[in-house]
Amino acid sequence: MTGRWGLSLALLALCAATPAGAAGTGQIFVSNERSDDIFILNAKDEVTGSFKSCARPRGMRFTQDRKALIVGCGNDDTIAVYDVESHKLLRRYRDIADPETFDLHPNGRDLFISNEDDSEATLLDLETGEVKAHFPTGPEPEGVLVTPDGKRVFVASEAANLVHVIDTEKRAVVKDIPTGTRPRRFALTPDGRELWVSAELSGVVDVIDVAKLESVERIEFRPKGMRREMVTPVDLVMTRDGKTAYVALGRANHVAVVDVPSRKVTDLILVGKRPWGLRLSADEKTLYVANGLSDDLTIIATASGKVRKTVPVGMIPYAVLIDD
Numbered sequence: 001m002t003g004r005w006g007l008s009l010a011l012l013a014l015c016a017a018t019p020a021g022a023a024g025t026g027q028i029f030v031s032n033e034r035s036d037d038i039f040i041l042n043a044k045d046e047v048t049g050s051f052k053s054c055a056r057p058r059g060m061r062f063t064q065d066r067k068a069l070i071v072g073c074g075n076d077d078t079i080a081v082y083d084v085e086s087h088k089l090l091r092r093y094r095d096i097a098d099p100e101t102f103d104l105h106p107n108g109r110d111l112f113i114s115n116e117d118d119s120e121a122t123l124l125d126l127e128t129g130e131v132k133a134h135f136p137t138g139p140e141p142e143g144v145l146v147t148p149d150g151k152r153v154f155v156a157s158e159a160a161n162l163v164h165v166i167d168t169e170k171r172a173v174v175k176d177i178p179t180g181t182r183p184r185r186f187a188l189t190p191d192g193r194e195l196w197v198s199a200e201l202s203g204v205v206d207v208i209d210v211a212k213l214e215s216v217e218r219i220e221f222r223p224k225g226m227r228r229e230m231v232t233p234v235d236l237v238m239t240r241d242g243k244t245a246y247v248a249l250g251r252a253n254h255v256a257v258v259d260v261p262s263r264k265v266t267d268l269i270l271v272g273k274r275p276w277g278l279r280l281s282a283d284e285k286t287l288y289v290a291n292g293l294s295d296d297l298t299i300i301a302t303a304s305g306k307v308r309k310t311v312p313v314g315m316i317p318y319a320v321l322i323d324d
Helices: 002-015
Strands: 028-032 037-041 047-052 057-062 068-073 078-083 089-093 099-104 110-115 120-125 131-136 141-146 152-157 162-167 172-178 183-188 194-199 204-209 214-220 236-238 244-248 254-259 264-270 275-280 286-291 296-301 306-312 317-322
Touching: 028 057, 037 057, 057 099, 057 317, 068 099, 078 099, 110 141, 110 152, 120 141, 131 172, 141 183, 152 183, 152 194, 172 214, 183 236, 194 236, 236 275, 244 275, 254 275, 264 306, 275 317, 286 317, 296 317
Parallel strands: 099 141
Antiparallel strands: 028 037, 028 317, 037 047, 057 068, 068 078, 078 089, 099 110, 110 120, 120 131, 141 152, 152 162, 162 172, 183 194, 194 204, 204 214, 236 244, 244 254, 254 264, 275 286, 286 296, 296 306
8 A cells, every 4th residue: 555655646746847948858769569668869869778668659748747758558558657767667557448649638637548449538637547537539549639728639530530629628529520531640830720630541631720620721742753542641740930840641751841831841851661750859950750660760950851860769669759
C-alpha cells in the first residue's frame, strides 16, 4: 500500500505545472512500433541510447511539467509513464484498450486517448488512474487534439471518415464532421480558427472551420510522376506564426511544405520510406521525420529545406518528441 501511494504522490508532483520556459534536457525521443523500444538522440542529433518500453509503443506526450514521458502501448493495452531524465518506469495504467494517440487537457490531469480496436475514445485521470469517460467513435480512431481552452476534443476515425467533436463539459460527442478517406492527424492554426486534418487515402488535408464545425476547403497533394494512391498524408505540423505547415506524405516518401494562407505546396522534400511522424524543434529551425519503412529519422534544416542528416533508429519508428 505504501508503495502505491508513494507512486501516486510522485505522479501528482510530475503533473504540476512549472514556470514557462523551463529548460529541457535536449533529448529527442523516437518510439518504435516493432522493436518495442524508444530511441534517444541528443541535441547534436546523435543516438545516445535506447530503452525497452512496452509492446508497440506509438503515441508519446510529456506531462505538463515535462518531467515525465507518457507512452501509448498498443499491444499491452497500457499507458506507461517514464522519467524523462532517467528513463525509468514511473507508472503503468492498465486495461486501456489498444491506445494509439492521445492529448493532454490544459489541466494537466485529463488524458484523452484514442482506443483503436474498441471504436471509442476514453478519458483517463492521470492522478487517480480512473477511466472517467467513454466516447463512442467510428472504427479505428487515431488522431486526438484538445483545444488550448480545453473545451473541445477532436478525434479522427479512420474507417468512418469522420472527425468527432467532444464537448469536455458535457462529456459527450456533440458532432461528427465528414472528411476525406481515412483521416489521421490534426494541426490547429494559432488563431484557433482552422483545424487541419490529413486524409490518408484521399491524398488531401481537409480544412475544418472550427466555428462552423465543418470542412470548408481541401488541399490536394499531387507530386509530379506519382499516382494518386502513392500519396498518403499522415502527420502534419504548423509553425507558431501560422504561415507554414509540413505534411508527411507517407508512401510518396516526401514531406510537403505548405504556405498556409495560400494553401499552396511550395516545396517537396525527399526523406526516407513512408514518413509518418513529424516534430518541429522549439526554435522551428529543425524538422524531425520518422520514416516507418526505412527505420530511420530524417533531420531537415527548415530554413533551407535541405536534409541535414539521416539517423538509423529502431524498427518502424512512429512518433518523435523533443524535450527542448
